Amino acid sequence: xxxxxxxxxAGNLPSVxxxxxxxGVQSRRASAPEALxxxxxxxxxxxxxxxxxxxxxxxxxxxxxxxxxxxxxxxxLGICLGLQAMFATSDEAPGDAGLALFxxxxxxxxxxxxxxxxxWNQLRRARPSRLLEGVPEDAYFYFAHSYAxxxxxxxxxxxxxxxxxxxxxxxxxxxxxxxxxxxxxGPVGAQILANFLRQAExxxxx
Amino acid sequence: xxxxHRIIPCLDTDGERVVKGVNFVNLRxxxxxxxxxxxxxxxGADELVVLDIAASRDHRPTFLATIRRVAxxxxxxxxxxxxxxxxxxxxxxxxxxxxxxxxxxxxxRNPKLxxxxxxxxxxxxxxxxxxxxxxxxxxxxxxRGGSVPTGIDAVAWARQGVDCGAGExxxxxxxxxxxxxxxxxxxxxxxxxxxxxxxxxxxxxxTPATFLEVFRDGRADAALAASIFxxxxxxxxxxxxxLSEQNIAVRETA
Numbered sequence: 188x189x190x191x192x193x194x195x196x197a198g199n200l201p202s203v204x205x206x207x208x209x210x211g212v213q214s215r216r217a218s219a220p221e222a223l224x225x226x227x228x229x230x231x232x233x234x235x236x237x238x239x240x241x242x243x244x245x246x247x248x249x250x251x252x253x254x255x256x257x258x259x260x261x262x263x264l265g266i267c268l269g270l271q272a273m274f275a276t277s278d279e280a281p282g283d284a285g286l287a288l289f290x291x292x293x294x295x296x297x298x299x300x301x302x303x304x305x306x307w308n309q310l311r312r313a314r315p316s317r318l319l320e321g322v323p324e325d326a327y328f329y330f331a332h333s334y335a336x337x338x339x340x341x342x343x344x345x346x347x348x349x350x351x352x353x354x355x356x357x358x359x360x361x362x363x364x365x366x367x368x369x370x371x372x373g374p375v376g377a378q379i380l381a382n383f384l385r386q387a388e389x390x391x392x393x
Numbered sequence: 394x395x396x397x398h399r400i401i402p403c404l405d406t407d408g409e410r411v412v413k414g415v416n417f418v419n420l421r422x423x424x425x426x427x428x429x430x431x432x433x434x435x436x437g438a439d440e441l442v443v444l445d446i447a448a449s450r451d452h453r454p455t456f457l458a459t460i461r462r463v464a465x466x467x468x469x470x471x472x473x474x475x476x477x478x479x480x481x482x483x484x485x486x487x488x489x490x491x492x493x494x495x496x497x498x499x500x501x502r503n504p505k506l507x508x509x510x511x512x513x514x515x516x517x518x519x520x521x522x523x524x525x526x527x528x529x530x531x532x533x534x535x536x537r538g539g540s541v542p543t544g545i546d547a548v549a550w551a552r553q554g555v556d557c558g559a560g561e562x563x564x565x566x567x568x569x570x571x572x573x574x575x576x577x578x579x580x581x582x583x584x585x586x587x588x589x590x591x592x593x594x595x596x597x598x599x600t601p602a603t604f605l606e607v608f609r610d611g612r613a614d615a616a617l618a619a620s621i622f623x624x625x626x627x628x629x630x631x632x633x634x635x636l637s638e639q640n641i642a643v644r645e646t647a
Contacts, residue, residue, distance in 0.1 A: 234518065303517040306440075306615070307399065308397065331517040
């Protein structure tokens, strides 16, 4: 299976690579448009700042190829800031456009509790989810963020509550994303990645 | 549904080996960091902290190698630090595989360092570590591994540190550290009330009841301990089960 991790100068690629390799999958890093071509699946990991991420993708001419891959059916998984990048805009960097795979925006979580939202939290499921198949209802996942998408329409399949309800798992056709870090979420996180890889396999068999 | 209280084993290292001591002195060898990391990853630790308490420039490459070895064992978050004095050193630690970094002495000397680190890596990656000791009716921050008093009020410093960009506070009670006499709940509660970010309590961990106290009375979001875990005095699973029975939200693993 040909899995590409989008490399844009930030993000925590090694931990995602290790999590995939524990599942028996070798991935490669893609930092140029041509490297995105022909892969069975794409992962957009992310930590840091929305504006820095979008500018970095833009400098590497990756915005358009990423959008095309997503609209042409390549399985795509966004992680944390990678989920946020899929939206149109973010309060974190109002001047920078996101990938706009979803029309909604990313908001600052209201200061109704401790922020950043840091640590292990549970999910509230709203719709059937392919990523969450086989994952216990009460499982905990690792979050580390201060911004979140409060709404993603039908694509929001699971939510988390901290300061406000926000989208924790996003799914629409071939596009998937988690606000938490599956690569840092122990065995249940590995299950999420395995479920995503199954989607890539289906694409590979095509 | 609520955010779980985190239990965090801490590996104090001399850069290469895990060491331990009482009140920051009399250090002795306590094992290989990667081996301990592998054990805690399986036993249900919510996060791991690795500190270079020697923090000498000469040993920095050794410590970075240790971070890489530890990170390779983990499917949970890793925080690392010790002697971080600028953005480049912070970047090296994150590149080696840490998700967050701690800063202590250098931030007191130059609080803007917190702002620079937060701008570069995000507040969620910047943990302000404070070593505090009771002096009269307040707590004073100490630096350089707890050896140098600063005259700075620890609670005020925590508040300022958060204003500057710290996304989390790791508060260590020097009075309690290594004593196994319970966490410093008044100190932790004072810090917790002063800041809006998560607070990790450190120093004095002993029985499961001491963890209950620091979560309930100290208002801690996370509790850190070293020797009781390294020496298998306290099992992580058993500790979390106890807390869960006391209605403290924790992540119990199978």
